[in-house]
């Protein structure tokens with residue numbers, strides 16, 4: 291299956307008792323596991339060099355368990371302690387923010403510092419799959435969203451050098467305003483629109499249960515973007531052409547009138563479509579990115595890593611300044 295591909299394995303259902311056996315048999319470059327699996331199999335898995343991803347959605351049980359079963363907080367903290375004790379590499383925590391926990395980002399950082407964790411990613415409640423059943427007031431409003439982006443930037447500066455913080459693509463691009471001005475000047479001269487995202491073009495997801503192909507992990511199971519299927523004999527069978535080749539001419543606001551659209555391409559399509567679906571009740575493949583931090587002008591004016599990266603690229607000419615990946 292992985293022949294000729296870089297393969298990353300996600301286990302969305304980690305309750306299958308055959309999991310460890312499967313892990314030992316399949317070939318992969320990276321694997322993401324979380325809480326229960328690490329607790330049960332941490333010693334056996336430590337030889338496979340995976341990324342251990344823990345889901346922790348709050349610094350206290352009552353907050354974390356808004357999104358999980360009762361008792362899960364203690365299981366997760368136990369898994370984190372075990373992983374630390376065994377000195378496992380590539381430890382990460384993913385924290386889904388919503389309307390009832392976004393105000394505790396600082397407390398999350400403090401908790402993870404206590405366990406000497408080096409990587410925390412804040413992600414967002416995405417209106418897809420089972421999350422569509424959650425109450426609407428669990429999703430953040432615009433004020434909460436602005437708070438998250440601004441707090442993230444403050445915390446990133448505060449913990450610089452001690453903990454790597456990141457904000458998932460679900461929040462949209464977070465380029466500094468200086469970079470946006472600069473890109474606004476040069477993007478009209480770009481020969482070609484950058485790809486909106488690489489899902490379905492350079493990478494795909496194959497759902498192990500249904501064998502259906504989707505563009506990315508965020509769109510898994512969404513029938514409106516099922517691209518084909520995997521067949522033991524035929525291999526990967528694509529029935530639909532990949533998406534968004536004409537996005538520049540068809541995309542909605544705020545991207546339509548954004549001066550860096552040619553550079554940005556409307557960013558994470560899955561996030562834009564899911565949030566638009568939540569707000570309007572419609573699937574729109576050409577949805578603009580709601581509450582984009584760049585269009586809201588809420589990012590910092592200057593970011594030192596962007597300035598450094600610019601001069602490094604300018605003088606060492608390793609790559610053109612127009613980057614090929616997100617931020």
Ligand code: SF4
Pocket residue numbers: 462463544545546548549550551554555556557578579582583584585
């Ligand atoms: S408004 Fe759209 S095109 Fe402009 S930066 Fe935001 S996501 Fe990108």
